[in-house]
Amino acid sequence: MISTSDAPATAEALLAEARRRTDARLSSWAERLSVRVGGRDGAALGYALGSPGKRVRAALVIAAYRAAGGTSSAIDGVAAAVETVHTYSLVHDDLPCMDDDDLRRGRATTHRAFDLPTATRVGFLLVPVAAEVLCDAALTLGVTSDVLGGMAVELFQAGGVEGMVGGQWLDLEAEGRRLDLAELIAVHRGKTGALIRASCVLGGMAASAGPRELDALAAFGEEIGVAFQIADDVLDATSTSEALGKTAGRDEALHKSTYAQVMGVARARAEALRLAARALSHLEGTACVSPSLAALANYIVTRSS
Numbered sequence: 001m002i003s004t005s006d007a008p009a010t011a012e013a014l015l016a017e018a019r020r021r022t023d024a025r026l027s028s029w030a031e032r033l034s035v036r037v038g039g040r041d042g043a044a045l046g047y048a049l050g051s052p053g054k055r056v057r058a059a060l061v062i063a064a065y066r067a068a069g070g071t072s073s074a075i076d077g078v079a080a081a082v083e084t085v086h087t088y089s090l091v092h093d094d095l096p097c098m099d100d101d102d103l104r105r106g107r108a109t110t111h112r113a114f115d116l117p118t119a120t121r122v123g124f125l126l127v128p129v130a131a132e133v134l135c136d137a138a139l140t141l142g143v144t145s146d147v148l149g150g151m152a153v154e155l156f157q158a159g160g161v162e163g164m165v166g167g168q169w170l171d172l173e174a175e176g177r178r179l180d181l182a183e184l185i186a187v188h189r190g191k192t193g194a195l196i197r198a199s200c201v202l203g204g205m206a207a208s209a210g211p212r213e214l215d216a217l218a219a220f221g222e223e224i225g226v227a228f229q230i231a232d233d234v235l236d237a238t239s240t241s242e243a244l245g246k247t248a249g250r251d252e253a254l255h256k257s258t259y260a261q262v263m264g265v266a267r268a269r270a271e272a273l274r275l276a277a278r279a280l281s282h283l284e285g286t287a288c289v290s291p292s293l294a295a296l297a298n299y300i301v302t303r304s305s
Contacts, residue, residue, distance in 0.1 A: 009291065009292060010295060011059075011295040011296050011298065011299030012299075014059045014063060014292055014296060015055060015296075017059075017062070018059035018062055018076075019052075019055045021062075021073075022055050022058040022080050025076055025077055025079075025080035025133070026049045026080050026083060027049075029049060029080070029129065030045065030046035031046065033049070033129065034046040037125070040118055041125070043114075044113075044114045044118045044121075045122055045126070045129070047113055047114070048088075048122050049084065049087060049126075049129075051087060051105050052107075053083070053086075053105055054303075054305075055079075055083065056296070056300065057086055057196060058076070058079035058080070059296055060196065060199040060200050060203065060221070060293075061075065061078055061079040061200075061203040061206075062075055062079055062203065063203065063292035063293050063296055064199070064202075064203025064204050064217050064293065065078075065207045066203075066290070066292065067203070067204075067283075067287075067289070067290035067292065067293055068208075068213055068288055072141055074137060074141045077133060077136060077137025077138075077140060077141070078138075078202055078203070078206050080133050080137070081130050081133040081134035081155060082202065084126055084133050085126070085127070085155060085156075085158070085164075088122075088126035088130070088159070089123075089164050089168075089195070090104060091109075091122055091123040091126065092119075092120070092168075093168065094110070094111065094119075095111055095116065095119060095120065096111070098168070098172065127156075130155065130156075130159075131152065134152060135148065141206055143206060147205060147206075151205050151206070154198050154201050154202055155198055155202060157194075157198075158194040158195045158197065158198035162194070163194030164194055166190045167187055167188060167190025167192070168190075170187045170190065170191070171187050171191055171256070174256065174257060175255055175256055176255045177257070178257055178262075179257035179262065180262070181263070183257075184258075184262055185226060188225075188226055188229040189222070189225065189226060192225055192226075192228055192229040192232070193225025193226050193229065195225075196221050196228055197222050198221070200217040200218065200220055200221035200224075200293075201214060201217050201218050201221060204217045204288070213286050213287055213288050216282050216283050217283075217288055219282035220282045220297075222279075223276070223278050223282065224279040224296075224297050224300055227271075227272045227275035227276050227297075227300055227301050229259070230268050230275070231272050231300060231301050231302075231303060233259040233268065234259070234265055234268050234272070235303075235304070235305065237258065237261070238260075238265060239304070239305065273301055275301070276297040276300065276301045280293070280294055280297055
């Protein structure tokens with residue numbers, strides 16, 4: 001059972017808990033959708049939702065919820081909704097018209113395991129699935145309809161043109177040309193940072209956090225979202241496909257500007273650490289100061305995969 005305290009814990013323990021709880025929710029939804037949708041689309045939905053992952057976003061939802069005073073184990077349903085939106089973005093991100101990747105999280109991408117039209121449909125279908133997962137979680141948590149509405153706006157703005165979709169568009173437009181640092185940050189505040197920010201805010205909203213706490217969680221999420229992408233860029237430039245569970249060196253192959261390229265690896269690593277420290281400073285003086293959020297912030301910028 002999920003602990004209701006925010007006692008100090010390692011990032012590895014927090015992530016293991018988030019994986020266990022969130023994966024169980026996603027597995028249940030995958031089985032349900034395989035039957036409800038049926039056929040190749042149903043099987044592909046189950047395959048996509050069953051994709052393993054670090055569950056950083058899920059862990060941030062749970063940690064932010066606890067930091068804001070939440071105690072219900074049903075928060076893992078909100079975490080599953082966030083991971084469903086993340087999964088839709090990965091399915092589409094891997095398509096030939098995007099990054100054209102064959103490997104994701106150590107196994108074949110959805111369009112390789114099935115086919116291109118099926119994977120394209122699955123990405124779109126996962127958006128209303130995420131809404132259903134969120135509504136189911138909110139019902140269990142007992143949040144009001146107004147709070148649920150606000151949570152839905154937060155989640156789907158992060159997953160849409162104001163967030164991931166807009167960031168992906170800028171990312172595609174940037175292929176083959178050199179971006180400066182400000183342009184690069186603009187890409188990744190949407191493509192990567194928006195859903196990480198939303199993860200933190202959704203945890204706070206589920207716990208009925210006040211405006212000051214929600215603002216602090218949003219600011220924390222914005223900083224750590226950019227730091228996450230910087231760390232990803234460094235890993236893409238320095239690690240292996242086996243270690244990452246996805247194709248290493250893909251950014252260079254697609255002629256994309258990255259933080260490792262624009263800043264250099266050493267400076268990029270230092271910048272990620274600086275942003276993590278600044279993220280935590282936003283929580284100071286609020287009720288959301290959290291050992292768990294601190295542990296996750298440190299993990300995000302020092303991880304090896």
